[in-house]
Each structure stands twice: as C-alpha cells, then as structure tokens.
Amino acid sequence: MLFAVVLFFFSGVVVDARYAANWTSLDARPLPTWYDEAKLGIFVHWGVYSVPGFGSEWFWWHWQGQQPPDPKCVSYMSKNYPPGFSYPEFAPQFHAQLFDPHQWADIFKASGAKYVVLTAKHHEGFTTWDSPFSWNWNAVNTGPHRDLVGDLADAVRNQSLHYGLYNSLYEWFHPLYLIDKKNGFKTQEFVINKLLPEMYNMVVRYKPEVIWSDGDWEAPDTYWNSTAFLAWLYNDSPVKDTVVTNDRWGAGCACKHGGYYNCKDKYTPGQLPTHKWEKCTSVDTYSWGYRRNMRLSELMDLPTIIKDLVQTVALGGNYLLNVGPTAEGTIPPVFEERLRGVGAWLQINGEAIYASKPWRDQYDNTTLPIWFTSKGSTVYAIVTVKPPKSIVQLSSPKTSSKTKVTLLGNPKPLAWSPLHPNAGLTFYCLSFQKHLDRPGL
Ligand SMILES: *[C@@H]1O[C@H](CO)[C@@H](O)[C@H](O)[C@H]1NC(C)=O
Ligand SMILES: *[C@@H]1O[C@H](CO)[C@@H](O)[C@H](O)[C@H]1NC(C)=O
Ligand SMILES: *[C@@H]1O[C@H](CO)[C@@H](O)[C@H](O)[C@H]1NC(C)=O
Ligand SMILES: *[C@@H]1O[C@H](CO)[C@@H](O)[C@H](O)[C@H]1NC(C)=O
Numbered sequence: 001m002l003f004a005v006v007l008f009f010f011s012g013v014v015v016d017a018r019y020a021a022n023w024t025s026l027d028a029r030p031l032p033t034w035y036d037e038a039k040l041g042i043f044v045h046w047g048v049y050s051v052p053g054f055g056s057e058w059f060w061w062h063w064q065g066q067q068p069p070d071p072k073c074v075s076y077m078s079k080n081y082p083p084g085f086s087y088p089e090f091a092p093q094f095h096a097q098l099f100d101p102h103q104w105a106d107i108f109k110a111s112g113a114k115y116v117v118l119t120a121k122h123h124e125g126f127t128t129w130d131s132p133f134s135w136n137w138n139a140v141n142t143g144p145h146r147d148l149v150g151d152l153a154d155a156v157r158n159q160s161l162h163y164g165l166y167n168s169l170y171e172w173f174h175p176l177y178l179i180d181k182k183n184g185f186k187t188q189e190f191v192i193n194k195l196l197p198e199m200y201n202m203v204v205r206y207k208p209e210v211i212w213s214d215g216d217w218e219a220p221d222t223y224w225n226s227t228a229f230l231a232w233l234y235n236d237s238p239v240k241d242t243v244v245t246n247d248r249w250g251a252g253c254a255c256k257h258g259g260y261y262n263c264k265d266k267y268t269p270g271q272l273p274t275h276k277w278e279k280c281t282s283v284d285t286y287s288w289g290y291r292r293n294m295r296l297s298e299l300m301d302l303p304t305i306i307k308d309l310v311q312t313v314a315l316g317g318n319y320l321l322n323v324g325p326t327a328e329g330t331i332p333p334v335f336e337e338r339l340r341g342v343g344a345w346l347q348i349n350g351e352a353i354y355a356s357k358p359w360r361d362q363y364d365n366t367t368l369p370i371w372f373t374s375k376g377s378t379v380y381a382i383v384t385v386k387p388p389k390s391i392v393q394l395s396s397p398k399t400s401s402k403t404k405v406t407l408l409g410n411p412k413p414l415a416w417s418p419l420h421p422n423a424g425l426t427f428y429c430l431s432f433q434k435h436l437d438r439p440g441l
Contacts (some may be wrong), residue, residue, distance in 0.1 A: 017209075021227040023257045029234055031259055031276055034162065034209075035244045037355040038114035041164070041210075042339065043322035044104075044147070045119050045288040050327040050364060051090040052076075057289030057324070060087045060124050065172050068284045076272055088233070091126065094143035098328025101155035107331060108161060111339035112116055112346035114354075115162035117212050117320065120149050120202060120287075125171035128207070134196040144329070146272045162242075164210025165202065169216075169224050169248075185223040192430050196225060200232070207239050213248045213258075221250025221257070230258075243313045246278065260318070268308075272315055272358055279312045282322035282336050290324035290332070299334065302341040307384040309342065309353070314371035314382070348409040352380035361396040366424075368392060395424045 129149035130140035176190035226249035247258035356373035
C-alpha cells in the first residue's frame with residue numbers, strides 16, 4: 001500500500017511539465033488558485049526611509065539622486081541635520097524598538113486580508129533581513145539588529161495568512177549597478193554578483209508565496225536574467241507550487257509578462273481584463289513609506305477604500321492596500337483604524353468578495369452605482385453609496401419566479417418585483433436603509 005503511494009507520487013513528478021526560461025513558457029503557468037480567492041492583501045513599506053519619514057520612501061533619490069534635487073528635501077536636511085550628514089547615517093536610527101510582529105499580524109488578520117507583502121529591499125538597497133550580499137546595509141548588522149522579514153513571517157503565518165516579499169531589482173546608488181548602467185546594461189556585474197544570489201537566498205530562506213518585483217524599468221529583462229530566475233522559481237524552488245509573481249521583470253514587461261499584472265501603481269482597468277491583475281494602492285495617497293508630515297485629509301477614508309476594493313474585485317482584480325509603519329516599529333493607529341474598518345465590512349459582506357468571480361456584467365447604473373460579483377448561481381450586487389430612497393432597481397439580472405433576493409447579514413428575504421418581464425428587478429427595504437447606515441458604508 002505504502003509502496004503504491006510512493007510509486008504514484010514518483011510518476012507524478014516525472015510527468016510534471018518544466019518551465020523554460022522564456023516568456024512563452026513562463027506566461028503559460030496557471031496562477032496558483034489561492035491568490036485569486038484571496039482578493040485582499042496588505043502591503044507594508046518599511047525601511048531606512050521610515051527614519052527621515054519625509055515626503056516619501058523616495059526621499060534619498062529626491063534629496064540626492066535626481067537632478068535638480070527636490071528643494072523641499074534639501075532644505076529639510078539643511079535645517080535639521082548637520083552639514084555632510086549622509087543617508088546611510090539614518091540606518092542606526094531605524095530602531096524598531098516597539099516592533100511587535102504579533103500585534104501587526106493581528107491587525108492584518110482583522111483587516112480581512114489573506115496575504116501580506118513586506119518590503120525585503122526597496123530602491124535604497126537596504127535589506128530588512130540578514131542578506132549576506134548587503135554587507136552592513138541590512139537590518140541585522142545595523143538599526144534594529146533584528147531579522148524583520150523572518151520575525152514578521154512567523155507572526156503572519158501564525159495567523160494563517162500568506163506571506164510575500166517585495167524586492168526592488170535596481171538600487172539607485174549601488175556601485176556595481178552604476179557600472180552596468182554606464183555600460184548600457186551590456187555588463188551584468190550587479191545582477192550576477194549581487195541581485196541574483198540575494199534573490200535565490202531570500203526565496204530559500206523565507207519561502208515567500210508572493211514575489212512582488214519592482215525597480216525593473218531602466219533595463220530589459222535580459223539584463224536582470226528574469227526568465228532564468230522565474231524558471232528556477234517555478235521548477236525547483238521550495239515555493240514552486242504556491243508562489244505567485246507580478247509583472248515587473250524588465251522594461252516593457254508590465255501588463256505583458258510574468259504572473260498577475262500590476263501594470264502601473266494604482267492602476268484600475270476601464271473594463272474586465274482577460275488576465276488576473278492586482279491594484280496596489282496606499283492609505284496615505286502621497287506615500288507608501290511612513291511620512292511624519294502626513295495629514296488626515298491626504299489619507300483615503302474608509303468608504304473610499306471599500307468602494308475601491310469592490311470595484312477592483314468586480315473587475316477581477318486583487319486589492320493590495322498599503323500602510324507605512326514608523327521607524328519605531330509601530331503601525332500608526334489611523335492606519336490600524338482603516339484596516340479594522342475594512343475587516344468589519346468584510347465580516348458581513350465577505351461572502352460577496354472572497355473566492356468570487358466577475359459576473360457577465362460588472363456594474364449596473366440604473367438607479368445607483370452597483371458592482372456585481374458572482375459565485376455559482378448567486379449574483380452579488382454591491383451597493384457602496386447610500387440609496388436616496390428605499391427602492392433600488394437593477395436592469396441586468398434576468399429573473400424568474402424562483403429568484404430570491406437577500407441582504408447579506410440579514411436572514412429575511414427581501415420583497416422584489418420584476419422591472420420588465422423576466423428582466424431586471426425592483427426591491428424595497430427599510431432594513432436595507434438601516435443596514436447602510438452602518439459606519440463603513
Ligand atoms: C521556449 O522554450 C521552449 C522549451 O525549451 C521551446 O520549445 C520554445 O520554442 C521556446 N520559445 C521561444 C519563444 O523561445
Ligand atoms: C500560532 O502560535 C501558537 C502559539 O505558539 C501555536 O499554538 C499555534 O499552533 C500557531 N498557529 C499556527 C497556525 O501556526
Ligand atoms: C544569466 O543569464 C545568462 C544568459 O541567459 C546565463 O548565461 C547565466 O548563467 C545567467 N546567470 C545566472 C546567475 O542565472
Ligand atoms: C455610473 O454612473 C456614474 C454617474 O453617471 C458615473 O460617474 C460612473 O462612471 C458610472 N459607472 C460606470 C462603471 O460606468
């Protein structure tokens with residue numbers, strides 16, 4: 001009996017298709033099913049940029065990279081820091097002394113998200129883990145003296161959430177990268193000696209189920225060796241069966257190659273795409289990393305977030321919502337409040353979101369903007385504005401005498417009548433109105 005099982009398993013391995021290091025082959029890989037069912041993820045931008053906490057996570061570039069530099073960053077530094085103060089000198093102040101990964105994981109769980117994606121390395125090159133290829137520029141050698149990637153991995157997985165890592169391919173100021181750039185990307189010093197060994201090491205150590213690649217746009221995928229890396233990831237890595245990746249693997253890849261598509265940051269398609277996609281967006285509309293100069297009016301409020309989530313899911317996307325923790329390791333309570341608010345809405349309405357599929361029509365504007373999702377023979381009509389009257393009309397659904405209309409979170413069916421013979425419906429409800437008075441809608 002045991003012998004038979006072993007044989008069966010062995011023959012399964014032998015016939016498994018292997019992916020070749022070209023886009024035709026890699027793009028044909030089916031996306032692991034957990035990802036589409038998850039719908040909501042939390043994105044976390046945390047690094048040395050959280051220390052100045054000014055402007056955005058692009059602070060170093062805006063201060064000392066771009067020409068001309070951003071005068072706001074230049075004057076912020078000259079007013080508050082001694083002359084000659086360099087960006088790497090922020091790292092020892094990245095203390096994370098209040099970082100409690102279990103508290104973070106508890107907040108992420110309470111948001112209703114099913115996956116979490118942390119920056120393992122942003123464009124500044126600082127790794128939030130003990131990378132042997134980022135000597136003295138990582139969270140274990142300096143700053144927190146702690147494996148942030150590993151500690152959050154344990155806490156997130158303990159909440160039964162999937163764990164993913166963001167990784168920037170380019171590093172603004174890495175000397176080897178600058179050599180390759182000067183050579184028009186005809187050399188691969190940075191990729192061969194730094195980037196690839198680090199990425200292989202990261203995957204083997206932390207087994208991320210999402211690799212959220214970024215910083216690809218200055219060079220073609222052939223420079224980054226992206227197809228060889230992905231072929232290894234899909235064929236031989238410890239996460240080959242469950243990992244998903246995005247589409248930032250070289251100039252021109254976005255919206256075209258890879259796993260799911262992000263296209264641009266905060267991208268929302270006008271109509272239902274044919275390929276799985278994800279909208280990444282940030283509660284702080286000005287920044288992904290923590291900003292000490294953040295104002296309340298610059299944040300997405302809860303109704304806006306929920307509308308955005310609903311529209312994204314109705315159009316077949318996943319929603320990756322970002323928060324930026326502080327250098328002390330705390331999640332600002334205003335972000336926590338937003339995340340718990342999304343979770344409270346999903347507690348009642350999650351049936352219409354998780355594991356749903358886009359319906360034949362994605363929206364109906366007959367009386368109110370309404371987004372549709374579906375599951376089997378059930379259609380969910382999601383109302384994200386408060387109806388002015390207790391009458392709602394829908395034109396799209398085809399109805400019959402067997403049609404039942406219910407409100408999630410309310411066991412009693414609603415009264416309804418056809419709008420036209422066998423098409424459309426009108427329904428009335430006082431409790432519907434009451435329901436929509438709940439905070440969060
Ligand atoms: C991709 O690789 C496969 C397997 O090696 C090969 O059959 C196919 O021709 C390649 N496609 C392209 C476009 O190179
Ligand atoms: C989470 O941690 C607790 C305490 O260490 C442990 O008992 C539990 O099994 C863990 N749960 C998961 C899903 O890992
Ligand atoms: C990178 O790609 C080149 C050409 O495809 C290949 O020769 C080389 O072995 C690859 N290097 C790594 C580290 O994958
Ligand atoms: C629904 O109607 C509103 C108001 O006319 C319009 O702004 C919105 O774009 C419409 N929604 C869709 C998805 O077409």
